[in-house]
Amino acid sequence: MSIQIDREKCVGCFRCKNICPGNLIAVNQEHRAFLKRPYDCWGCTACLKECPVCAVSLVLGPELSGMGETLTVKKADTRYIWEVTDRYGRVKKLVTDTKKANAY
Amino acid sequence: MKVKIIRKDVLIIGGGAAGCYAAGKIAEMSGLSILIAEKANIARSGCLAAGVNALNAYITPGHTPEDYVEYASKDANGIVREDLLMTLSERLNEVTEDLERMGLTILKDADGNYVSRGWRNLKINGENIKPLLAGYAGKSENVKVINHVNVTDFLTEKKDGKIRIRGAAGFGTDREVFYLLYADAVLVATGGASGLYRPNNPGNARHKMWYCPFNTGAGYAMGILSGAEMTTLEMRFIALRCKDTLAPTGTIAQGVGAVQINAEGESYEEKYGRSTAERVWGTVEEKKQGRGPCCLATKGISGKQEEDLYLAYLNMAPVQTLKWLARGKGPSLENVEIDGSEPYVVGGHAASGYWVSTDRETTISGLFAAGDVCGGAPQKYVTGALAEALIVAEAIISRKEKGKTKNSEVFKAKAAENEDNAGLPKKSGLSENETGLKAELPDPQTMSINIEETDRTGDWETLKGSLSDAQAAGILEKYQKYFSASESLFSVQQVEEAMQKVMDEYAGGIRTNYSYNEAGLVIADEKIQELQALQEGLRAHSMDELLQIYELRERLIVARALIAHLGARKETRWHSFQENSDHPQKKKEYELYINSRMEDDGTIRIIRRPLTGRREKYEHSD
Ligand SMILES: Cc1cc2nc3c(=O)[nH]c(=O)nc-3n(C[C@H](O)[C@H](O)[C@H](O)COP(=O)(O)OP(=O)(O)OC[C@H]3O[C@@H](n4cnc5c(N)ncnc54)[C@H](O)[C@@H]3O)c2cc1C
Ligand code: SF4
Ligand code: SF4
Numbered sequence: 001m002s003i004q005i006d007r008e009k010c011v012g013c014f015r016c017k018n019i020c021p022g023n024l025i026a027v028n029q030e031h032r033a034f035l036k037r038p039y040d041c042w043g044c045t046a047c048l049k050e051c052p053v054c055a056v057s058l059v060l061g062p063e064l065s066g067m068g069e070t071l072t073v074k075k076a077d078t079r080y081i082w083e084v085t086d087r088y089g090r091v092k093k094l095v096t097d098t099k100k101a102n103a104y
Numbered sequence: 105m106k107v108k109i110i111r112k113d114v115l116i117i118g119g120g121a122a123g124c125y126a127a128g129k130i131a132e133m134s135g136l137s138i139l140i141a142e143k144a145n146i147a148r149s150g151c152l153a154a155g156v157n158a159l160n161a162y163i164t165p166g167h168t169p170e171d172y173v174e175y176a177s178k179d180a181n182g183i184v185r186e187d188l189l190m191t192l193s194e195r196l197n198e199v200t201e202d203l204e205r206m207g208l209t210i211l212k213d214a215d216g217n218y219v220s221r222g223w224r225n226l227k228i229n230g231e232n233i234k235p236l237l238a239g240y241a242g243k244s245e246n247v248k249v250i251n252h253v254n255v256t257d258f259l260t261e262k263k264d265g266k267i268r269i270r271g272a273a274g275f276g277t278d279r280e281v282f283y284l285l286y287a288d289a290v291l292v293a294t295g296g297a298s299g300l301y302r303p304n305n306p307g308n309a310r311h312k313m314w315y316c317p318f319n320t321g322a323g324y325a326m327g328i329l330s331g332a333e334m335t336t337l338e339m340r341f342i343a344l345r346c347k348d349t350l351a352p353t354g355t356i357a358q359g360v361g362a363v364q365i366n367a368e369g370e371s372y373e374e375k376y377g378r379s380t381a382e383r384v385w386g387t388v389e390e391k392k393q394g395r396g397p398c399c400l401a402t403k404g405i406s407g408k409q410e411e412d413l414y415l416a417y418l419n420m421a422p423v424q425t426l427k428w429l430a431r432g433k434g435p436s437l438e439n440v441e442i443d444g445s446e447p448y449v450v451g452g453h454a455a456s457g458y459w460v461s462t463d464r465e466t467t468i469s470g471l472f473a474a475g476d477v478c479g480g481a482p483q484k485y486v487t488g489a490l491a492e493a494l495i496v497a498e499a500i501i502s503r504k505e506k507g508k509t510k511n512s513e514v515f516k517a518k519a520a521e522n523e524d525n526a527g528l529p530k531k532s533g534l535s536e537n538e539t540g541l542k543a544e545l546p547d548p549q550t551m552s553i554n555i556e557e558t559d560r561t562g563d564w565e566t567l568k569g570s571l572s573d574a575q576a577a578g579i580l581e582k583y584q585k586y587f588s589a590s591e592s593l594f595s596v597q598q599v600e601e602a603m604q605k606v607m608d609e610y611a612g613g614i615r616t617n618y619s620y621n622e623a624g625l626v627i628a629d630e631k632i633q634e635l636q637a638l639q640e641g642l643r644a645h646s647m648d649e650l651l652q653i654y655e656l657r658e659r660l661i662v663a664r665a666l667i668a669h670l671g672a673r674k675e676t677r678w679h680s681f682q683e684n685s686d687h688p689q690k691k692k693e694y695e696l697y698i699n700s701r702m703e704d705d706g707t708i709r710i711i712r713r714p715l716t717g718r719r720e721k722y723e724h725s726d
Contacts (some may be wrong), residue, residue, distance in 0.1 A: 002308070021144040021153045022311070022318040023252065023277045023651060026117075036648065039308045042317050043155040043423045058422065060430050064310035064348045069430035082418055084429040092429055096418050098232045100210035101682060102157060103412035104221070104359025 002038040002059055003047060004070070009055035015046035016056060048073045049080070107567050107580070109558045112139040112248070114500055115287035117255045117272055118294035118323065120150030121234075121486050122475030124241035125199070126291055126493035131244035134501045138247045141274060141285055143294075144318065145251045146238040149301055150295055151316045151476070155420040156230035157355045159203070159210075160485035161196050164220045169193035172224060173718060176483040179379045181677050182695060183336060184455055185269055185480030186718035187462045192481055194492035197661035203490070206236040207571040217408045221358050223318055231419040233486070252277045255294075256654050257324065257579050258330045259286070260468060269470040273579045277651050282567070282583065284576050288470050289500045292458070293493070296341075296450030296476040297321025298664045299600070299655075302608035302615070303446045304350060306601075312423070314343045314350040315448045321692065324449065324457065325475040325658035328665050328702050333459040333467040333711065335479040337662075338669035338682045340447035341454040342618060344384045347441040351421035353400060359416065360409050362402045364442065366395040376679075380453075380483075384444045385679035388617050410436040428526065446614060449662060451477040452484050454681065459699050462721045463499040464492055467701075480697075549550070563686035586653055589643040596652045599638050603660060606631045612683060619683035625671045632667065636660050665700055668708040672698045 005016075012031025024040055025047060027033050031057075035041060048056045054074050060066025067087045072083045081095045106180055114130055116123045119142035142149055163169055172193040177184045200218075204210055211219040211227040211673055218226050241247055255274035260267050271286035284587050298315040328334060356362050363371045364387065372395075376386030387398045391431040405413075417424040428434045434501030457479030458466045466473050473479075474496050475489035484492065560570055564584045571577040607613055611629035612620035639657055644650040675691040676684050699711040716722050 004311070016252070017278075019145050019148050021149045021316065023144055023648070024647075038319070040311050041312050041508055042153070042313075044148070044150040045422050046153050050148075052290075059424060060423070060426055061308060063305050063307065064312060064427060066427070068429055069426060071426040073422075080418070082422070082425075086430050086432055088432065094418060094425070096229075096231065096415050098229055098592055099209055100228045100356070101209050101219075101227055102416040104157075104227065104355045104416050104420055 002041045002043075002061065003035060004057050004059050005033050005035065006055040007032050009053050011053055013052060013054065015050045018068075019046045019050045021046060045071075045073065049075060105282070105561070105563070105567065107282045107284060107571075108551065109284045109286070109560075110139060111286040111557075112137045113287060113289065113504065114138045115271060115285050115290045116140045117290065117292050118142065118150070118477075119146035119238070119241065119488075120293055120295055120475065122489040122493040123291065123293035124237040124475060125490045126235075126293065126497050127241040127247045129494055129497035130500060131246045134504070136246065136501065136504060137243065139285060139287065140247065140249045141253050141255050141272070141283065142251050143248065143254045143277065143322075146241065147235050149234070150319060152230075152234035152237070153316065154422065156228075156233055156486055157352055157416060157420040158221055158230070159200060159226040159228055159487050160224070160228045161193075161483060161487045162200055162218075162220070162224055163193065163197055164218075164223050167223055169196070170352045170718075172196070175224070176481070180339070180482045181379075181690070182715070183339065183677060183697065184202055184482060185716050185722070187716050187720050187722050188460070188481040190718050191495060192484055192488050192491040195494055196487050198668060199487050199494060203233070203236070203487075204237040206240050208233055209234055225358070229419055236275035250283070252279075253283050253284075254651050254654060255283075256326070258290075258468070258471070259284070259332040259573070259575055260330050261530060267468045269468050272326070273576060273649060275583060275647060277647055279684050280647060282580055284571075284573070285704055289472070289503065291472045291474060291493075291496055291500070292327065292466075292468060292477055293320035293475050294323030294477050295447055295474070296457075297324060297659065298446070298448050300449065300604070300607050300659050300663050300666065301446040301611075301613040302604040302716065304614065305348065306442065312348070312350060313443045314345050314352075316687065319476070320655040321449065321658045322654075323473070324665070325661040327458055327466065327471075328661055329398060331467060331704075332471070333699050333701045334457065334665060335697050336455040336457075336669070336699060337449055337461040337666045337700070339454040339456050339482070339674045339678060340612075340681050341450045341456075342384045342447050342680050343445040343453075344383075344387060344442055345445055346424055347397070349421065349423045349427055350423035350445055351417060353440075355416050355420075355443055356400050356402060356413065356435065357529060359413065360402060360405050362400040362405075362440070364391045364398060365401045365439070366398050368395055370395075372398075381678040381681045384681075387442060388444060388680060392617060395426040397441050397444075399441050401439050402435035403437065403439050406438045407436065410434045418516070430512060438460045444614070444618070446679075447612065447618065449666060450476045451479045451481070452489055453482060455480055455482045459697075461723050465499065465724070466495045467724050472499065485697055503533055518561070583650065586642065586644040586650055589641060592641055592643045594638060595641070596642060596649070596656050597644070598623075600656050600659070603632065603635050603656070603663060606635070607663055611663075611670060618680045619685045620670060621685045622671060625667050629667045630666065632660060632663050665702070665708055668700055668710060669698055672700075
């Protein structure tokens, strides 16, 4: 289970580093964030939600019967816009709203 | 490097659900100054990082707190502190309303009543519950938060055979700063312990577990080392979860009414019973007898139901939604496989943790516990953790108010601590009088506000030498030892995996279907002590490595105490949670609490205590 950080997009703002509940992210000399120990990631998505430029994605590895599919998220007011890219490259968009209760 | 010394009226260790709420409550109800020391960042730290799916403990109309006590007690086969369950159940609805005031979205019907899931469960959107709680704590000027400080040890003193809290020590996770935090009222709220056993997904996804992998049992370990009494550690919690992702199953089971079925399509729950432990046990037994895998029967749910599940999971365990969509096969097309987790020690689901008075004071005087770290009251979940935080807040405030009358004593103690600062440059602009150091006794009212903060910079020897608090200097010396050790043969990860292997094989892990016996425990205890010796010899090159060494240290200490507890319950009280294969039946003579305390020589002494009644007010007497 792990996240991936897009080095091209990252602006080195430290937000992901500051939020990770496991203290797992660091920022290098070139002002790029990186995950120190991929095997220690919980997959909680706190860093995804925090990144201002959507540089972080969650990747499904083979241990969880994944084939590199990804999840990304973008915040818009009280809403989160999620995108899942499946193994066939298809993208599915889902929107959650913190003002709306779960159906279940 | 630097040593930072901070004094406040109240120190809160761990800014999770309980810690944040206690801080906000104390600030709201008093003028006391409060410090939260948090290992990560209170905005998303601990169990609540990804969000939660429901408020699992709430008293719906037509029910009473007694009903909740009854339910939780029965589910735990009678080994609960009914006084603790009772006092928290009475506050569940009050804290729920508070959560709503903070901005938590709770599902309501057309008449504005909460919509429940069963009789003790509310439907919410829990994605932002942690940022809301953090905001609540942070909004008061009297609350200071230090994020990214890992607390490792309590500062205590022994007087007339009684241990009293003085504060705690820790270090910055990303900076060379060591913290000495003083307060005469301390709340430990560091959550439970995961990662003791070999996890469901060893290797690259080892932290894809249900419980928070960063709650490493620090609070238990600090307490055990300081001689605090612990209770019921042997009642481990094993979560029945979605396989691989370890995402919660309640949303599926209760949400779309999916039942547990085995590979033959039979519903098997009735056969084993419906308590939390029995549901895990049933699934284990079905698999053992060749009828696995077991699933939640979701095949055939409607497209709308499936879509709603995707959204609900994004609000608490997004990986599950990713897993469903990744394969293009959602729960309407494929049943959701379920599995038991690695065993955790967690007092919010089971009853393991600090042995406390009804006020939640531990056996270390002045030290309180709330939430997952606190024992005796299972099924407390997030609202129960908040209810306990509220009880602690009230206890601390009333203690402080009473203290005012005999304040000279408190001041003398404070003045003694203050010696640490003698001879150091004063903060600019403060006269001696204002720092309260050598002045006459100040007004007790003003004394409580923000006593002071001091920074010292230098190398190890200068820093240690500048401390008159011998215990604090000793802790600093321990940190230093890890930096100056010779290169270790093994990595932290290697020793950690060895510990998990030992626990898995000899102390009732997944490998043995959670059951254990005494012969195995003897081996486990010996091996854990060997691993403790290896852990002591590890070398840190950075603060980050020091953090990992301490996380391992905490887990090893909890593992040792857990082994002693598992051995002391010579019966099987809860299937799977505590399955003693030497004694496969429940026994009348074990209707008692198994408690423990670490002696000065490092041995763990078992203490057996009789059950406490619901309306009793329990205070520590010995
Ligand atoms: C995945 C998951 C889902 C859950 N879902 C629900 C649900 O739907 N409904 C429900 O009612 N309950 C749910 N719970 C239970 C609920 O989250 C917990 O009962 C509650 O968070 C416990 O609060 P706590 O304050 O004891 O622990 P936490 O909230 O975990 O807080 C502990 C804090 O201590 C900090 N800490 C740890 N060690 C140290 C140290 N050495 N120094 C400083 N700080 C430290 C941690 O970083 C953390 O911030 C869920 C739990 C999990 C794990
Ligand atoms: S997903 Fe969570 S645990 Fe993993 S790096 Fe991001 S914030 Fe840290
Ligand atoms: S939050 Fe995003 S932009 Fe900021 S450091 Fe992290 S990855 Fe880079």
